[in-house]
Amino acid sequence: MSDPTNFRQERIEKLLHELRYEVERGILEHDIDETLTFRFYVPLSHAIPDGVVFCEFHTRPMPRYAMQPGDQPRLRDQPRLRIVKSDNQT
Numbered sequence: 001m002s003d004p005t006n007f008r009q010e011r012i013e014k015l016l017h018e019l020r021y022e023v024e025r026g027i028l029e030h031d032i033d034e035t036l037t038f039r040f041y042v043p044l045s046h047a048i049p050d051g052v053v054f055c056e057f058h059t060r061p062m063p064r065y066a067m068q069p070g071d072q073p074r075l076r077d078q079p080r081l082r083i084v085k086s087d088n089q090t
Helices: 004-028
Strands: 036-042 053-059
Touching: 004 053
Parallel strands: none
Antiparallel strands: 036 053
């Protein structure tokens, strides 16, 4: 069986790519609004004692001229997710 941490990372990356596709298609086909917000908290942070992890997805319209040349990295240049396995997990 494959490493569950690697499996989870690959699954999340696949879902994020699918989300990007659905958001692009939805906006281009006028099926969804251009402003979306989705927020949630992971109730535990391994980096900050007694902390949480804040996760946010947000879309908003903006003028094309406001984009900087480096704002849209090529897909292969985008950073991969980093999943850290806790020492407490067995």
